[in-house]
Amino acid sequence: xAGVTQTPKFRILKIGQSMTLQCTQDMNHNYMYWYRQDxxxxxxxxxxxxxxGITDKGEVPNGYxxxxxxTEDFPLRLELAAPSQTSxxxxxxxxxxxxxxxxxxxxxxxxxx
Amino acid sequence: xxxxDQPTEMTATEGAIVQINCTYQTSGFNGxxxxxxxxxxxxxxxxxxxxxxxxxxxxxxxxxxxxxxxSYLLLKELQMKDSASYLCAVRGSSGTYKYIFxxxxxxxxxx
Numbered sequence: 671x672a673g674v675t676q677t678p679k680f681r682i683l684k685i686g687q688s689m690t691l692q693c694t695q696d697m698n699h700n701y702m703y704w705y706r707q708d709x710x711x712x713x714x715x716x717x718x719x720x721x722x723g724i725t726d727k728g729e730v731p732n733g734y735x736x737x738x739x740x741t742e743d744f745p746l747r748l749e750l751a752a753p754s755q756t757s758x759x760x761x762x763x764x765x766x767x768x769x770x771x772x773x774x775x776x777x778x779x780x781x782x783x
Numbered sequence: 784x785x786x787x788d789q790p791t792e793m794t795a796t797e798g799a800i801v802q803i804n805c806t807y808q809t810s811g812f813n814g815x816x817x818x819x820x821x822x823x824x825x826x827x828x829x830x831x832x833x834x835x836x837x838x839x840x841x842x843x844x845x846x847x848x849x850x851x852x853x854s855y856l857l858l859k860e861l862q863m864k865d866s867a868s869y870l871c872a873v874r875g876s877s878g879t880y881k882y883i884f885x886x887x888x889x890x891x892x893x894x
Binding site: 705711713760768769771772 | 831
């Protein structure tokens with residue numbers, strides 16, 4: 671089982687560049703999430719989706735955009751990269767059910783220079 | 784506001800027992816999760832509590848008191864591989880699918 675797959679694993683961007691972080695899951699989960707994790711910190715929710723065509727903002731959405739055209743895919747877009755967006759980005763998914771845990775991808779380590 | 788507090792770092796000896804505390808203040812409560820995260824890796828699920836009391840899973844147990852906004856994760860018979868960060872996360876009100884994470888507790892297990 672692939673689970674949650676994130677690409678790329680590492681990326682270095684210049685200030686002002688744009689990029690899309692890819693996330694796909696093969697578990698048919700309804701819910702998908704994007705988090706960022708800064709060094710020594712917990713996870714901050716950027717955006718989440720409860721199903722195809724439905725997305726909503728989390729705690730730290732500024733500078734990011736998402737889309738959810740299919741159940742499987744939930745890409746995260748950075749339009750104008752800034753040094754403050756240097757972080758590790760995790761995508762997660764979970765099935766229906768209040769007691770269902772989130773399944774995380776391996777993360778994308780992004781540096782903005 | 785919404786807040787989850789955990790100690791930043793703890794140290795314990797191999798074979799010992801350690802308790803990692805988590806206190807929370809959230810608008811609504813629909814369950815508390817504990818995750819383990821090794822350095823450079825993704826978080827993995829450990830336990831879930833929604834009712835008051837203790838949930839036991841092998842060497843790991845988790846306790847919840849909703850009235851006190853308090854949970855703890857208990858790790859028994861510590862092993863070197865238990866050196867990791869432990870994240871407490873609360874799911875908010877019914878109908879929301881958002882989770883709030885604490886900053887995590889870094890546990891170092893010494894030989």
